[in-house]
Amino acid sequence: MVQLSSDAFAVGGELMSVEGALALIASRVPPLSETERVSLVDADGRFLASDLIAPIDLPIFDNSAVDGYAVAHADLATEGPTVLPVGARIAAGQAPLDAVVRKRAARIFTGAPMPLGADTVFMQEDVTVGRDGQVELPPGLHKGANCRPRGEDIARGSVALSAGRRLEPRDVALIAALGVPTVEVCRRPRVAVFSTGDELRDPGQALGAAAIYDSNRFSLQVMLKRAGCEVTDLGILPDDRGITVERLDDASRSYDLIVTSGGVSAGEEDHVRAAIAANGSLVFWRLGIKPGRPLAMGIMNGTPLVGLPGNPVAVFVTFAHVLRPLVTVMAGGRPSPLVAMTVVSGFDYTKKAGRREYVRVSLDHSEGAVVARKYPVDGAGVLTSLTRTDGMVELPEACTDVRVGDPVSFHAYAQLD
Numbered sequence: 001m002v003q004l005s006s007d008a009f010a011v012g013g014e015l016m017s018v019e020g021a022l023a024l025i026a027s028r029v030p031p032l033s034e035t036e037r038v039s040l041v042d043a044d045g046r047f048l049a050s051d052l053i054a055p056i057d058l059p060i061f062d063n064s065a066v067d068g069y070a071v072a073h074a075d076l077a078t079e080g081p082t083v084l085p086v087g088a089r090i091a092a093g094q095a096p097l098d099a100v101v102r103k104r105a106a107r108i109f110t111g112a113p114m115p116l117g118a119d120t121v122f123m124q125e126d127v128t129v130g131r132d133g134q135v136e137l138p139p140g141l142h143k144g145a146n147c148r149p150r151g152e153d154i155a156r157g158s159v160a161l162s163a164g165r166r167l168e169p170r171d172v173a174l175i176a177a178l179g180v181p182t183v184e185v186c187r188r189p190r191v192a193v194f195s196t197g198d199e200l201r202d203p204g205q206a207l208g209a210a211a212i213y214d215s216n217r218f219s220l221q222v223m224l225k226r227a228g229c230e231v232t233d234l235g236i237l238p239d240d241r242g243i244t245v246e247r248l249d250d251a252s253r254s255y256d257l258i259v260t261s262g263g264v265s266a267g268e269e270d271h272v273r274a275a276i277a278a279n280g281s282l283v284f285w286r287l288g289i290k291p292g293r294p295l296a297m298g299i300m301n302g303t304p305l306v307g308l309p310g311n312p313v314a315v316f317v318t319f320a321h322v323l324r325p326l327v328t329v330m331a332g333g334r335p336s337p338l339v340a341m342t343v344v345s346g347f348d349y350t351k352k353a354g355r356r357e358y359v360r361v362s363l364d365h366s367e368g369a370v371v372a373r374k375y376p377v378d379g380a381g382v383l384t385s386l387t388r389t390d391g392m393v394e395l396p397e398a399c400t401d402v403r404v405g406d407p408v409s410f411h412a413y414a415q416l417d
Contacts (some may be wrong), residue, residue: 016284017303017397018356021297022325022335024283029304031332032256034187040176043229044168045331046185052161054178057151061096062114066146069105069127069135070118073143082137083130088115105135114147121146142371154178159188160208164334166228186332191229192255196237196244196263196272197310215383216261216308216315223319223417225329237263237271244271244277252279252300259323262310264296272307276300288397292318311380316394317358320416338416340394340409347374349402351395358392360385361410366389372410390417 009228011093016024034377034399035049050364057280064070069086076082097106105122106115107416114121120143128136154160160178161171175183200214201207224231233250237244237260263272264285276282276298283297291314296307308325310316325335346364351357361372372393375385391412395402402408 012233015288015354017288018321021284021322023285025322026329026335029329030327032044032189032330035184036187037182037184039182039316040091040172040180041182043172043175043185044169045226046167046183046188047228048161048163048165048167049184049186049332050163051159052175052178052180052183054154054158055180056178057156057379058153058174058177059148059150060184063148064108064110064112064114064121064146065125065148066121068124068146069122069136069137070108070114071105071120072102072117072118073141074139075103076120076141077139080139081376082139083134084137085134090115104185105137109309118143119147122232122358123282157208164332166328166333184193188228188230189256189327189330190254191224191231191257191327192251193217193224193231194234194237194247194258194260196239196260196270198239200232200236202236204333206341214313216310219315220259220261220308220319223316223324224327226417227324228331228333229257229327238270239263240262241271242272245275245308248272248275248305250281252303252305255303257327258303258305259308260305261308261315264307264309273298276305276307280305287318287322289317289321290351290355290357292321295322295354300325305337309380312383313360313380313385316386316417332366338411340411341370342407343370343372343410345393345402345404345408346371347402347406349374349395351400351402354397357395359395360389361391361393362388363390363410372408378379391402 024314038046071084084105086107088106090106090108090112092109092111094112097115102117106118108121120141121393122137122141123146126138160174195214195217199211201211204212215335217233221231221233237247248258263270273282273296276296280298280300283402285296286293291311292309294309300303308318328335343363349359360375364371364373377385391410393408393410
């Protein structure tokens with residue numbers, strides 16, 4: 001488990017920027033120290049625990065990139081075509097020839113080892129084969145054409161993949177090509193998830209008066225699993241300070257991270273911040289972000305706790321921009337900055353300075369330029385504003401006014417969840 005001291009963070013003021021929160025997290029939250037070895041098919045989405053050093057050259061030997069004819073470039077005529085006899089046939093998987101190929105061509109196939117002395121391959125469709133079995137090779141092909149030299153892809157002893165890399169199918173392909181059957185990855189963070197509120201019911205239960213179905217706990221579990229965590233659903237915390245303190249304290253002794261939704265505002269029925277204060281310390285409470293300003297981070301018994309807002313859209317936004325980078329660091333990875341797409345604003349919008357805002361939009365491609373159309377309902381509890389849009393326009397802290405036609409930065413949901 002990650003164990004942090006209660007003074008592991010030092011912050012001033014009441015409102016923190018998103019960058020400030022991320023810098024604090026990156027500098028103070030250590031990655032989990034435990035690692036494990038997994039098979040290649042289980043490595044997808046895991047973070048590499050240490051540099052992967054190439055045990056072999058890739059390719060392992062000089063080989064042909066095409067089906068054709070291998071020759072020594074020095075044997076080619078300086079002007080006009082060259083006619084050579086065919087002295088050998090080499091298929092993929094066949095041991096390389098011992099004899100040096102000079103003054104003749106070798107029929108060769110893709111992936112087959114280059115014969116000694118040969119350094120150039122003519123593609124078969126460019127070659128004329130005579131009735132006597134000789135081949136006519138056209139002029140103009142440069143030395144080394146259509147050959148893959150040993151170590152061209154990666155050299156033995158060099159770093160193939162760096163520690164902290166989140167492994168993807170393309171990485172798995174490289175690892176397999178290097179002959180490595182398993183990889184050492186960081187252990188997945190164990191995360192406990194709670195929702196808070198007497199009004200919440202699980203899907204499938206009877207609602208009763210003034211009750212609503214809990215959505216946050218389920219979206220959080222899915223997003224955390226996508227982020228590479230082992231997630232445990234610890235249910236709904238009632239609006240009771242004593243029970244909230246007790247259950248969060250218990251969870252802090254068994255998990256690497258606790259995530260809650262709701263209960264972090266300043267209301268009389270919001271008890272998560274009080275629970276943090278009872279058995280730990282509050283790191284920060286409010287961020288300069290909308291939706292999502294009431295977000296608490298604290299330390300309980302050495303375990304980080306993140307209390308997200310209660311509104312579903314605010315949960316989505318704060319997960320994308322705060323919680324996901326945190327679990328990436330804990331899992332041994334390096335948070336990567338989101339890459340924005342520049343689009344044209346199709347809406348007018350006014351906001352306060354000093355706060356970053358995320359506006360839900362759909363993209364309209366019908367006018368040549370890509371235009372962002374704002375969803376008509378702004379509320380942080382409106383789930384259809386996520387399901388009926390394509391992503392979010394990010395309006396930075398210094399921005400106070402956006403007009404139709406202005407360039408704006410857009411993040412697709414595929415980047416955010």
